Amino acid sequence: MMGVKAYLKLTVRDREGRVVKHLEIESRSFLLNLIRVFKALFARQHDMSVTLPDGGSGRFDAYCQVGASTKTTNWWCHLMAPKEDDSYGIVVGLGTRAVAIDDYNLESKIPHGTTAGKLYYYDVKSEAVSVEDSVMKFKVKRFFDEHAGSSVNVNEVGLIAFHRCTDDNGDTQIKFLIARDVLPSTVTVPAYGNLMVEYEIKCTV
Amino acid sequence: MSRPVANVQIGYELEIRDKNGKVIKRISKPSKSFVSNFLQWLLTGLVSTPYTFKDRGGTDREVYTHIPAQSGVDVEFINMDVKGPADDVNYGILVGYGTTSPAPGDYDLESPAPNSELKAYETTLEEYGVSGNETYATFKRVFENVSGADKTINELGLAAKYYRKVGTDERGPWYFLLIRDVLSTGQTVPAGATVTVRYKIKTVT
Numbered sequence: 001m002m003g004v005k006a007y008l009k010l011t012v013r014d015r016e017g018r019v020v021k022h023l024e025i026e027s028r029s030f031l032l033n034l035i036r037v038f039k040a041l042f043a044r045q046h047d048m049s050v051t052l053p054d055g056g057s058g059r060f061d062a063y064c065q066v067g068a069s070t071k072t073t074n075w076w077c078h079l080m081a082p083k084e085d086d087s088y089g090i091v092v093g094l095g096t097r098a099v100a101i102d103d104y105n106l107e108s109k110i111p112h113g114t115t116a117g118k119l120y121y122y123d124v125k126s127e128a129v130s131v132e133d134s135v136m137k138f139k140v141k142r143f144f145d146e147h148a149g150s151s152v153n154v155n156e157v158g159l160i161a162f163h164r165c166t167d168d169n170g171d172t173q174i175k176f177l178i179a180r181d182v183l184p185s186t187v188t189v190p191a192y193g194n195l196m197v198e199y200e201i202k203c204t205v
Numbered sequence: 206m207s208r209p210v211a212n213v214q215i216g217y218e219l220e221i222r223d224k225n226g227k228v229i230k231r232i233s234k235p236s237k238s239f240v241s242n243f244l245q246w247l248l249t250g251l252v253s254t255p256y257t258f259k260d261r262g263g264t265d266r267e268v269y270t271h272i273p274a275q276s277g278v279d280v281e282f283i284n285m286d287v288k289g290p291a292d293d294v295n296y297g298i299l300v301g302y303g304t305t306s307p308a309p310g311d312y313d314l315e316s317p318a319p320n321s322e323l324k325a326y327e328t329t330l331e332e333y334g335v336s337g338n339e340t341y342a343t344f345k346r347v348f349e350n351v352s353g354a355d356k357t358i359n360e361l362g363l364a365a366k367y368y369r370k371v372g373t374d375e376r377g378p379w380y381f382l383l384i385r386d387v388l389s390t391g392q393t394v395p396a397g398a399t400v401t402v403r404y405k406i407k408t409v410t
Binding site for chain 1: 212213214215235236237238239240241243244245247248250251252253254256270271272274282283284285286287288307308309310330333335338339340341342344365406407408410
């Protein structure tokens with residue numbers, strides 16, 4: 001079946017820059033929150049409820065009101081987290097629990113940091129849409145470094161979106177999980193090593 | 206870990222009723238054909254960077270799916286609305302007579318049916334929900350053959366309306382094709398009959 005497919009690539013390098021692991025899988029796991037976003041956008045909905053990483057509810061506002069004349073900002077599903085920010089963008093974790101459609105957070109996110117058990121999060125990067133014959137695709141990716149000198153295991157990967165809508169109704173800033181994948185086997189980032197995680201989103205006509 | 210289905214799927218259904226309301230044909234198939242505008246739009250929303258799309262007239266349009274922080278200006282923002290109103294066939298679910306196979310760069314139906322022949326009712330969000338490992342949203346539009354002669358539908362599509370005004374910077378309204386499907390067999394809508402078209406978008410985890 002056609003549609004939108006996502007592929008997940010992970011590449012691990014040791015401290016010398018040598019590739020020690022490369023994994024490519026078909027991502028299984030766009031989540032309920034993403035369909036909520038599509039619904040809100042296509043149906044012009046102001047108050048779509050999404051589930052936040054703490055299990056609470058947040059308001060996704062796809063449209064700005066006419067004449068919102070004070071402060072206005074609208075990002076609908078921003079993934080481009082800056083470096084050292086592990087609250088959105090591509091995130092990684094330790095959890096192994098199977099994916100459920102209503103997942104709202106990684107099971108156990110690995111935090112940004114330079115001490116043992118943490119990874120240094122770089123900024124999320126993207127590539128433009130490319131079209132080749134009947135295939136269209138784009139990529140988003142993020143690099144992670146281990147700085148403490150002790151290896152870190154990664155079992156799950158996710159996408160957390162940052163939504164912001166500021167208008168006369170107030171300032172809404174929420175972050176919510178739109179995809180989560182559990183890896184088929186543990187990927188170990190060695191001491192002082194590096195991990196690259198890439199999502200490739202693809203459509204075929 | 207791979208599996209045979211897309212993670213974000215879309216399917217369509219046609220239901221033809223004669224002028225007495227009796228169902229005379231119903232078909233349901235997976236849609237094959239997001240066009241590149243859809244993927245561009247998705248990426249634009251994820252990375253909050255403007256991109257150039259072709260509108261339904263073939264004109265390149267620079268589209269922002271976000272609004273950076275603003276203060277003291279009037280704003281109006283309609284981001285890819287597919288709920289086309291009655292008699293407006295610029296957007297919403299579309300039907301047409303063209304038979305050329307879909308291509309990623311398609312920006313309009315090959316031969317859209319005019320409203321004077323297949324009168325369009327409003328595109329509505331018919332259903333939204335979760336079922337097992339699927340979550341879905343279904344959009345629906347009814348067309349009535351008012352031409353006085355039988356008409357054969359060969360192609361379907363979904364188009365969205367975009368409009369963005371930030372102070373004096375006004376963009377649109379523009380209309381963009383997101384999906385185009387060509388039917389394997391043309392479907393005849395008798396004079397006076399109706400055809401109901403549904404697009405169902407879903408994620409499968």
